[in-house]
Amino acid sequence: MRRVSIISAGMTKFGEHWEKSFRELIVEAGVRALENANLEGKDIQALFGGCMASGTFIEQEHIGALMADQLGLNPIPSIRVEAACASGGVALRMGYLAVASGAYDIVAVGGVEKMTDIGAEDAAIALGGAGDQEWELFNGATFPALYALMANRHMKEFGTTEEQLAAVAVKNHKHGFLNPYAQFRNEISVEAVMNSGYVATPLKLLDCSPITDGAAAVILCASEKARGFTDLPIEIIASSQASDALALASREKLTEMKATKIAAAEAFKQARIDAKKVNVAEVHDCFTIAEILAIEDLGFFEKGYGGKAVEEGETALNSRVSVNTSGGLKACGHPVGATGVKQACEIFWQLRNEAKERQVKNAEIGLTQNVGGSGATTVVHVFKRGD
């Protein structure tokens, strides 16, 4: 298989885009990604797009064809992939495999979701489709409730506190404050999180990522040709994916995401590094507990120590490992199909030293971890600066 690099990235601001359509979001992110590398549409040979639930959110399927059409890329092959909230990460992986295989030299990878066009109840059903709708949601377990079960168990087994959960949100809002693409650009305090209403005990409103509209795109190129487009390509040195039971009740443990552990082990093997080498990581903090599980299961910290690590600042900007410099899903926002691609955009900018006020110093190795549902899919990518 050939080596693959990212040569460009582009995204919309994440937020509530009442004035923009699904299609406009796609075009805005896609055109920015093309322009940032001085590419034209005709340079792109195939398109992979992540989108989770457009059928429910906007009553439109056939998203691959729609993306190619709106971006003026016909007649290239265009493929939508869906893996719930990991749709973007899986799209990246499919694009990676397509270039690695030799089938294409340059492909575009996008992710998009327009979530604000329907009411809260319909949105809950749409997002419930990420879990086991039949066994969980239809029986009354909302999506936050699934993560609340994990949080409760983690608190019981390891003494993790609600304040430690809150510390995740506080950190990510601090980062989001520095990111012009973020939905929430306000800092919050532990007290503010603690005083926000319970959504599903122990998770409170400010432990939860928001409903978001947005799109993100990256351009992948065979590494051997990447220098023709940019002086600083970012190589994808690992791409892995693993699956676990769809329903929480069928998992071995509530205090870890097995799919993350398996995907991480595979990714570090491919990249020939260990977790300690990672300078900057975008992980899937759909709820604050998810970030704690992620930094443990990725091997950044020992199992059970994640909450304390966040509380003590070991994941803040320019600490031991800078986690969610974009603001994460919590503060940057979480347009479900776009998140996995946004994570790659953020790492691309970090490793190129283009992240401005939120720049991690001397970042050489970046990682993204994108989760579908309550952990049934995890996709991990590892990125490296330079050649």
Next chain:
Amino acid sequence: MRRVSIISAGMTKFGEHWEKSFRELIVEAGVRALENANLEGKDIQALFGGCMASGTFIEQEHIGALMADQLGLNPIPSIRVEAACASGGVALRMGYLAVASGAYDIVAVGGVEKMTDIGAEDAAIALGGAGDQEWELFNGATFPALYALMANRHMKEFGTTEEQLAAVAVKNHKHGFLNPYAQFRNEISVEAVMNSGYVATPLKLLDCSPITDGAAAVILCASEKARGFTDLPIEIIASSQASDALALASREKLTEMKATKIAAAEAFKQARIDAKKVNVAEVHDCFTIAEILAIEDLGFFEKGYGGKAVEEGETALNSRVSVNTSGGLKACGHPVGATGVKQACEIFWQLRNEAKERQVKNAEIGLTQNVGGSGATTVVHVFKRGD
């Protein structure tokens, strides 16, 4: 890129499966495909699943994870792809690329749809998502109406008659009568089609494919290892995909599917054969006019001659080219996400001489053409018997 072969196939009967769930359909098709090659779940390294609109049909997304879970395949990567009614064909192509790349030796490709759990109006919205919902369906053009526009134009330009359209349905019911997996196992006459009610002039009820539940699966293997699993692997000698405008109004012509022409040209180039070499083809007859467009755009017959060719029996079983021996979408049924994979199952059985009463004699080369929406995506695969 490595050569890739199909080593096994399995499917459910297509039909109205009131007694079976989405999950049961997946398991039935998947287990049959595994058993037919004496494989076990642990032999499968990745799973690619086509599904169009599960969010609308059954309020469930994250279909990749659900498939892996139900089939006991965790923790392998499992990816759902969506390209409207071409979802199955695109899943096959993704599985093909994954093996061709060297990333995996053996992968499973599945397709599934459970369409009968919702009412007709909701189903119309779900299927409308295959076209341009915003510009076509919301403005009153039902999905049959889009194909009716194509039929009218074809009739005007080339003198194609309603009786010739009917001849497609008559032929495909004749084939479906011979196929134990088919939804409709009854022969019909041209008179019956002509006397069925108009759905969208000139298309009548019996010009339209039905609402169907069903699933289909194939197992792909690197050709160099395929003989370890079966004495008669069927090689995929071409895999191509093209895109066109999502909305009919944006197409260059109504009398051809440009994406089919482009995908076919690319496929025949990869396969190093021309259309004349194809013995048996499964093409996308969601409406009778679609089969006429397909056999013209694939190059089996000259543009404008398709209707006459069908009427004169040139596409019947064991004629010049045997088209839709399964019964096609019309008689075998059309569970939208499964159809593209079912087409591959049928060709696999035909080229292995296992199609019994509907067997094409001495079939060496097979082809599948799977269309998304009204032609915005076309996927073409070419298959060859033996090594």
